[in-house]
Amino acid sequence: GQQLNQSPQSMFIQEGEDVSMNCTSSSIFNTWLWYKQDPGEGPVLLIALYKAGELTSNGRLTAQFGITRKDSFLNISASIPSDVGIYFCAGPSGSARQLTFGSGTQLTVLP
Amino acid sequence: EAGVVQSPRYKIIEKKQPVAFWCNPISGHNTLYWYLQNLGQGPELLIRYENEEAVDDSQLPKDRFSAERLKGVDSTLKIQPAELGDSAVYLCASSGSTTPGTQYFGPGTRLLVL
Numbered sequence: 414g415q416q417l418n419q420s421p422q423s424m425f426i427q428e429g430e431d432v433s434m435n436c437t438s439s440s441i442f443n444t445w446l447w448y449k450q451d452p453g454e455g456p457v458l459l460i461a462l463y464k465a466g467e468l469t470s471n472g473r474l475t476a477q478f479g480i481t482r483k484d485s486f487l488n489i490s491a492s493i494p495s496d497v498g499i500y501f502c503a504g505p506s507g508s509a510r511q512l513t514f515g516s517g518t519q520l521t522v523l524p
Numbered sequence: 525e526a527g528v529v530q531s532p533r534y535k536i537i538e539k540k541q542p543v544a545f546w547c548n549p550i551s552g553h554n555t556l557y558w559y560l561q562n563l564g565q566g567p568e569l570l571i572r573y574e575n576e577e578a579v580d581d582s583q584l585p586k587d588r589f590s591a592e593r594l595k596g597v598d599s600t601l602k603i604q605p606a607e608l609g610d611s612a613v614y615l616c617a618s619s620g621s622t623t624p625g626t627q628y629f630g631p632g633t634r635l636l637v638l
Contacts, residue, residue: 444625455528455615455629456567501566505625511580512557512627514566 419502419515426492427523434518435486436502445478445485446503446512456501460487492522526551528630530616536636542604545633549597549618556593557627558584558601559615567615567629573599606637 419436426432436445444463448456460471462478462485469476475488489496502515529548537543549556554575559567570589572580575596584591588607593599603610613634617627 446626448629453631453634455530455617455632458626458628461623461626503566511569511572512567512625514568517564517566 417502417504417513417515419518421518422516423519423521425521425523428492428494430492432489432492432496432520433486434500434520435484436515437484438504439483440506441482442485442504442506443482444505445476447474447476447485447487448501448503448514450499450501450517452498459500489520492520494522494524496520497522528616528618528628530614530630530633532633533631534634534636536638537606538638539608540605542602543606543635544603545601545614545616545635547599547601547616547630549599549616550620550628553618553620553628554596555619555621556599557617557619558591558599559617559629561613561615561632563612570601603635606635608637611635611637 417436417438446461447459449459450456460469460476465478465482466480467478473490499517499519501517503512506513531546556573558570560570561567571584571591573593576593591601613632615632616630619627
């Protein structure tokens with residue numbers, strides 16, 4: 414089946430720094446989704462990308478759908494303590510209703 | 525608008541006992557999913573419903589797991605009997621017809637099998 418390779422696996426950054434993480438696939442996706450999961454909670458949708466080359470922002474978050482349709486990245490600017498959590502990329506596969514998830518990037522923001 | 529609701533939030537049982545999880549999707553969402561999430565990993569699909577029909581259950585261990593969505597709204601996932609390796613988070617998600625690839629998740633049920 415399709416696999417998503419997400420990197421880095423974990424990040425430790427200082428508050429106020431910018432963060433970048435990415436996701437790559439060996440096959441094409443028509444949609445890229447970025448989720449954040451806080452401890453003890455389910456994943457929360459941050460940004461959805463539906464078109465190759467699309468650049469979408471949600472507050473301090475910006476995500477891009479790669480031109481090749483095989484990658485996507487997520488940037489967080491001016492990080493704050495509440496950005497701590499696990500960030501997952503995901504894309505629909507199969508019938509377009511089954512999501513494949515990356516393994517996640519664990520973000521820690523140090524004060 | 526209310527999000528996906530799941531209960532219970534936490535469950536601790538002994539192995540070989542049965543357990544059931546409940547999910548109420550976002551109103552109007554016809555598609556409902558059950559996912560399994562192990563520690564340090566992303567969610568993995570167990571079963572997908574379109575209304576009351578299970579259309580993708582290839583990853584569901586059918587010897588001990590069962591699910592139903594009788595009226596096409598709420599859903600129940602059951603494990604009988606539970607094994608130690610079933611300890612994980614069970615997530616429910618739903619999606620609507622306009623953006624079928626965009627799924628919204630509930631808070632999950634954290635299961636610990638002793």
